[in-house]
Amino acid sequence: MCQAKSERKGRHGLKPVYAYFLQRLNKFLGKVKLDGREAFxxxxxxxxxxxxxxxxxEVVLIPKNSPNRKTRFDLVGVKHGSTWVSIDSRMPNRFFEDAVKHSILPDFKGVDVAKSEFRFASSRFDFLLEDPEHHYLVEVKSCTLVRDGVAMFPDAPTTRGVRHVRELIEVAKNHGTLKPNSTKRLLAAIVFVIQRDDAEYFMPNYEMHPEFGEVLKEAYHGGVKVVAYRTRFDPQSLRLIYLDQLPIKF
Structure with missing residues (x-):
């Protein structure tokens, strides 16, 4: 019989709960075995x-007790072999914002978070950052796929991702400012947060979405800062822990 186990409280102030995955019913709904019973x-x-x-x-869950929910848990992590993988697509943005505020990331030291969910042109980007001389439009991507030590994105076709990259290429080409009266140059960045610690380098997933791979390569060589950060997911604290920056290959 599969037994759930709970330990110390994690990031959400709740104890993580362990279970075993059974079935994915649709994009956002799954079924697990918890204390010998099935749960959604x-x-x-x-x-x-x-x-x-x-x-x-083996999976790790966060209890959710809202009366308006149809499910009692969020599934936020999966154990793949000996590696815990965060699958929560909301976590990379939280990680990035916290890491910027604490000057942890080598490419974003001395930079402040001006705004999240910032609308620019026809899209909404994850963050607007600033330092004394620059503004930065930043799009953060969640990466959970690793094969033979290679972290890859995307794991499904992403027309939205292609659009974001193309718009950031235009930002880099224009060498402009955020506002007409601003003296701060507007820069662009794409950040891949690898939510597991078993990757050695990052590359686009050409097999899954060739167009995304080609446009990301264009961005990389066209002035957009493209970086990939490797993290370790701790299922007890429910946090991503920064490890290092990975090489990017095309």
Whole structure:
């Protein structure tokens, strides 16, 4: 019989709960075995994650007791072999914002978070950052797919991702400012947060979405800062811990 286990409280102020994955019913709904019984869980990630969400995989859940919810838990992590993987697509933005505020990331030291969910042109970008001389439009991408030590994005076609990259290329080309009267140059960045610690380098997933790979390569060589940060997911604290910056290959 599968037994759930709870330990110390994590980031959400709740004890993580362990279970075993049974089935994915749709993009956001799954079924697990918890204390010998089946339970429905919310999956906070629309990606395919076919190599992670397999029957029998150990998973970590966050209890959610809202009366308006149909499920009692969020499924936020999966154990793949000996590696814990965060599958919560909301977590990379939280990680990035916290890491910027604490000057942890080598490319964003001395930079402040001016605004999240910042609308520019026809899109909404994850962050607007600033320092004394620059503004930065930043798009953060969640990466959970690793094969043979290679972290890859996306794991499903992403027309939205292509649009964001193209718009950031235009920002880099224009060498402009955020506002007509501003003296701060507007820069662009794409940040891939690898939510597991078993990757050695990052590359676009050309097999899944060739167009995204080509446009990301264009951005990389066209003045957009493209970086990939490797993290370790701690299922007890429910946090991503920064490890290092990975090489990017095209």
């Amino acid at each position: 869980v919310f999956i906070p990630n629309p990606g395919r994650m076919e190599e992670l969400l397999i029957e029998g995989a």
